[in-house]
Amino acid sequence: MPDSRRKTHRLVALCLLGCLLFNYPILALFNVNGAVFGIPVLYFYIFSAWAVLIVLMGLTVDRAG
Amino acid sequence: MLQGWVIVVASFGYLGLLFAIAYYADQRADAGRSIIRSPYVYSLSLAVYATAWTFYGSVGRASADGVGFLPIYIGPTLIIAIWWLVMRKIVRIARQNRITSLADFVASRYGKSALLGGVVTVIAVIGIVPYISLQLKAVSNSYTILTHYPEIIAPAAHANVPLFEDTALWVAMILALFTIAFGTRHLDAAEHHQGMVAAIAFESLVKLLAFLAVGVFVTFGIYDGFGDVFRRAASDPELRALMTPLEGVAGSYASWVWLTILSMLAIMFLPRQFQVTVIENLDENHLKKAVWLFPLYMLAINIFVLPLAFGGRLHFPGGAVDGDTFVLALPMVEQQELLALLVFIGGLSAATGMVIVETIALSTMVCNDLVMPVLLRMRRLRLNERADLTGLLLAIRRGAIIGVLLLGYVYFRVAGEAYALVSIGLISFAAVAQFAPAVLGGIFWKGGTRRGALCGLLAGFAVWFHTLMLPALARSGWLPLEIVEAGPFGIELLKPLALFGLTGLDQITHAMIWSMVANVGLYVGVSLFGTQSPVEHHQANVFVDVFRLEAGGAGFWRGTASVHDLHGLLARFVGVTAADEAFAGFLAGRGKHWPEEAPVADAEFVHFVETQLAGAIGAASARIMVASTVKEETLTLDDVRTILDEATQIVAYSHKLEQKSQELEAASAELRAANERLQELDRMKDDFISTITHEFRTPLTSIRAFSEILLADPEVDLEERRKFLGIITRETERLTRLINQVLDLAKIESGRAEWQISQVDLREVVVDTVAGMSQTYKEQNVRIEMRVPAHVSPVRADVDRLVQVLLNLLSNALKFSPPDTGRVDVELAEEQGRVRVSVRDNGPGVRPEDQNYIFDKFRQVGDTLTGKPPGTGLGLHISRQIIESFGGSLWVESRAGEGACFSFTLPAAAPRMASPEPPHTPVIRGLGRMQGAGRDEFPE
Numbered sequence A: 001m002p003d004s005r006r007k008t009h010r011l012v013a014l015c016l017l018g019c020l021l022f023n024y025p026i027l028a029l030f031n032v033n034g035a036v037f038g039i040p041v042l043y044f045y046i047f048s049a050w051a052v053l054i055v056l057m058g059l060t061v062d063r064a065g
Numbered sequence B: 001m002l003q004g005w006v007i008v009v010a011s012f013g014y015l016g017l018l019f020a021i022a023y024y025a026d027q028r029a030d031a032g033r034s035i036i037r038s039p040y041v042y043s044l045s046l047a048v049y050a051t052a053w054t055f056y057g058s059v060g061r062a063s064a065d066g067v068g069f070l071p072i073y074i075g076p077t078l079i080i081a082i083w084w085l086v087m088r089k090i091v092r093i094a095r096q097n098r099i100t101s102l103a104d105f106v107a108s109r110y111g112k113s114a115l116l117g118g119v120v121t122v123i124a125v126i127g128i129v130p131y132i133s134l135q136l137k138a139v140s141n142s143y144t145i146l147t148h149y150p151e152i153i154a155p156a157a158h159a160n161v162p163l164f165e166d167t168a169l170w171v172a173m174i175l176a177l178f179t180i181a182f183g184t185r186h187l188d189a190a191e192h193h194q195g196m197v198a199a200i201a202f203e204s205l206v207k208l209l210a211f212l213a214v215g216v217f218v219t220f221g222i223y224d225g226f227g228d229v230f231r232r233a234a235s236d237p238e239l240r241a242l243m244t245p246l247e248g249v250a251g252s253y254a255s256w257v258w259l260t261i262l263s264m265l266a267i268m269f270l271p272r273q274f275q276v277t278v279i280e281n282l283d284e285n286h287l288k289k290a291v292w293l294f295p296l297y298m299l300a301i302n303i304f305v306l307p308l309a310f311g312g313r314l315h316f317p318g319g320a321v322d323g324d325t326f327v328l329a330l331p332m333v334e335q336q337e338l339l340a341l342l343v344f345i346g347g348l349s350a351a352t353g354m355v356i357v358e359t360i361a362l363s364t365m366v367c368n369d370l371v372m373p374v375l376l377r378m379r380r381l382r383l384n385e386r387a388d389l390t391g392l393l394l395a396i397r398r399g400a401i402i403g404v405l406l407l408g409y410v411y412f413r414v415a416g417e418a419y420a421l422v423s424i425g426l427i428s429f430a431a432v433a434q435f436a437p438a439v440l441g442g443i444f445w446k447g448g449t450r451r452g453a454l455c456g457l458l459a460g461f462a463v464w465f466h467t468l469m470l471p472a473l474a475r476s477g478w479l480p481l482e483i484v485e486a487g488p489f490g491i492e493l494l495k496p497l498a499l500f501g502l503t504g505l506d507q508i509t510h511a512m513i514w515s516m517v518a519n520v521g522l523y524v525g526v527s528l529f530g531t532q533s534p535v536e537h538h539q540a541n542v543f544v545d546v547f548r549l550e551a552g553g554a555g556f557w558r559g560t561a562s563v564h565d566l567h568g569l570l571a572r573f574v575g576v577t578a579a580d581e582a583f584a585g586f587l588a589g590r591g592k593h594w595p596e597e598a599p600v601a602d603a604e605f606v607h608f609v610e611t612q613l614a615g616a617i618g619a620a621s622a623r624i625m626v627a628s629t630v631k632e633e634t635l636t637l638d639d640v641r642t643i644l645d646e647a648t649q650i651v652a653y654s655h656k657l658e659q660k661s662q663e664l665e666a667a668s669a670e671l672r673a674a675n676e677r678l679q680e681l682d683r684m685k686d687d688f689i690s691t692i693t694h695e696f697r698t699p700l701t702s703i704r705a706f707s708e709i710l711l712a713d714p715e716v717d718l719e720e721r722r723k724f725l726g727i728i729t730r731e732t733e734r735l736t737r738l739i740n741q742v743l744d745l746a747k748i749e750s751g752r753a754e755w756q757i758s759q760v761d762l763r764e765v766v767v768d769t770v771a772g773m774s775q776t777y778k779e780q781n782v783r784i785e786m787r788v789p790a791h792v793s794p795v796r797a798d799v800d801r802l803v804q805v806l807l808n809l810l811s812n813a814l815k816f817s818p819p820d821t822g823r824v825d826v827e828l829a830e831e832q833g834r835v836r837v838s839v840r841d842n843g844p845g846v847r848p849e850d851q852n853y854i855f856d857k858f859r860q861v862g863d864t865l866t867g868k869p870p871g872t873g874l875g876l877h878i879s880r881q882i883i884e885s886f887g888g889s890l891w892v893e894s895r896a897g898e899g900a901c902f903s904f905t906l907p908a909a910a911p912r913m914a915s916p917e918p919p920h921t922p923v924i925r926g927l928g929r930m931q932g933a934g935r936d937e938f939p940e
Helices: A002-021 A026-030 A041-062 B004-030 B039-049 B052-065 B071-080 B087-097 B102-109 B114-147 B167-183 B194-222 B225-235 B237-243 B253-269 B271-279 B286-302 B305-315 B323-333 B337-377 B390-418 B421-432 B435-444 B450-475 B482-486 B507-529 B534-544 B563-574 B576-588 B603-617 B619-629 B637-712 B718-750 B762-780 B799-816 B875-885 B928-934
Strands: B757-760 B783-787 B795-798 B823-831 B834-841 B889-894 B900-907
Touching (some): A041 B071, A041 B286, B004 B167, B004 B194, B039 B194, B039 B271, B039 B286, B052 B114, B052 B305, B052 B323, B052 B421, B071 B286, B087 B435, B102 B114, B102 B271, B102 B619, B114 B167, B114 B323, B114 B435, B114 B619, B167 B194, B253 B271, B253 B421, B390 B450, B390 B563, B421 B450, B435 B450, B435 B534, B450 B507, B563 B603, B563 B619, B576 B603, B757 B762, B757 B799, B762 B799, B762 B834, B795 B900, B799 B823, B799 B900
Parallel strands (some): B783 B823
Antiparallel strands (some): B757 B795, B823 B834, B889 B900
16 A cells, blocks of 8 residues: 555645644744735734645545555 | 524424434434445534534634634644544554444553543543533523523623523533433444434534624624724724734743644544544545545634634623624624524534534443443342343433533533633543543554553543642632642642642643643553553554454454353343344354354354444443353463463574584584595595605615616626615615604504603713714714703603604704705703703704694605605604604704704603612503594504
């Protein structure tokens, strides 16, 4: 099951990436005043990073190979 | 329009709908056409994670500190990425071992320990009680608020409400009955509740839609999109601080991180999450879709949390309305009755979903891992002999459901007012996080022991109780507040909110740090320094190597049992029909028919019955039951030891074998060496014979040639004739000498030489021999000088032989001395108990590389073809043999071009006063040393 193994490794990497994105010090970079499309920077960052992470996980899991 | 009866009717209508869905799903499942066998339904059922906490509490939390609600959902998003690694393993283990709950899982891993199962159950129940009270609080509050429409009121403090007018109590009782109807209608050996899962998935849709509806309404109805809400909020300085909340408002990054970790653990170890993720899982592959669908669900349900929170703060300034009720209050204040009702239903579905699954999971644990093991051990009850226990099992579970909900209600009355929704829930999260070391350690580390898990769990739980539960009870007035402020018994170090003086953290972070230190520390420490029982060891292998040991194996039973006993046992717990089906299925796998061809119940069969039973009453209880019914011995420590001994013996044998083969190799090497040596000796013997014949032939040839001349030609004159006869005589002498030497050699080497040992004064030997040789020297014009001291000790030797040696050395010296300038010095000396004789010449000397060879047989230094130096090549060899046989040694010291010095020493004999020796001692035949030295060289 080398395929399944590779998927598992990718998912672990995504998990680590997530841990990095939602942690100090990356979070601190966005903990500033200001807005993107009217949404405070921090909230915009968290939700978009979250969404990107989900998309990546979806691609990793559902794509064949 | 929103009178109480409307709300009640709507609520019951909704619950009825749920029931219908569950019933339909159960019917479909029985018909073998499950509607929940889908990754989408599975993912939705996981969303039972989103409870009233999410529905009402997130907004409340966000309105207070901005981002504080988010880690609870980001944590699961991160951890779910590695579920394919972790959860799939747990699912596989649970399926193979027919695990029915989290407590069962832990108990089974650590040697099917009933005690451990009980401890996990107790921790789970106590830990989850606040969480259930949270749901009751949310439902009753929302009901109270909604019934006061259009007025927005703060729900009254419940301590003042008479018991039977308290909505929360009614909510608790209704939910209990509903759950009983859902979860305990019948007993399923696999603990699958397909109807419940279908209903939960539906509820997840309802709460999501309700929340999105109110979110859209507030964001786009009341306000003008996200930007508008945030812009207006930003103009309020108090709310502005919530835009960059990570410093100050929400506490530190530490609490963010710990909340993330906490929720990572909670999503796996909350009893209800374990139930839907593991126990209700129908297909491992469903996990794949869930990996992104479930996070997507959480993202969706959180998108409108912030607009709702800021909208609520803007709408209800000054904190007049509790943030936890914004979701409901906002549509109410905007006169949206229907939306408000939808929100209420959404909140209801979030709460009921959690309560149903949680209480079912807890009731299974209470029944299988707490009550049954105790009952089964009480022999007075004679449970073993009851024909049908299914009724008892169901009764226990129903009782447990009611009990858990009542506990939740009591906690709500006792402590529920003091905290916001999220804070109550986090206490439960921290409690179930205590299971993480035992479970995760259990599936990845074989070394974890029962004792370690037990110590870790108890210690972690104790710290949790101390740092989270005590303050909660104290704050609500049930314990003196001094315990929190001054520490129990006035001990500062034990202050629940600053344990061991650790301050500056929020309560949850503080509790998590200390409880995890205690839990992990003891789990690992006690495991490392303890030992596993045989059953623990076996279970550890079954769990950790689940993907390698696919079929499970026969387990740990030894001995046999009657199939009918086993059938009776199983039938008592799952009913006769189910037992028949199970047996028939198992035997069909072996190509047999039940009951006509009932085999002897071997270990595999007993194991099969045990796992079947485990599905109904848990692993620990099943073990007790099988052990009490079946006449069997479990694998005892002695058995394991025997197995180990056998293995050790095999190792020892192979070790021996290796040793033997090494010895054999050594022996064969020795043989080979001996063989080589023999061949060498054979070659040497051939060499010797060919050399010696050559040596004989030379003088013989010349003797013959001159004899023939004399014989054939009588005319040879006298002078010629004398010359020829002289040659013939010399050659004959040479032949004689040669033959004597060869005979000597043969005698010496074979140890048969005859020695005439006597006390010999070497001075006489040296003086006589040199005198005898002086004439020859004079002829060659070589000077010979000797230095002989006035006295030397006598030596014991054969005087003739010594003369022979000395003659040999002297004639050698003469041979190699240059004529006219030659000079030979003979010296006799005594030193250190040895008498030494040296013969030094000033000839060409012996090259260092030749010094070892010249003592060999037929070794002559120089070109043998030229005939110079003349000699047999045996002299030095024989001399050395002679000297050595008298216990002395003969050697040469020389440098090329500077002459050679041959010396021999002999041990000085005892002083003169020793008993006078007869002049001629009897013949000694041979000497031991000689035999040793000569054996190899001259085999006769």
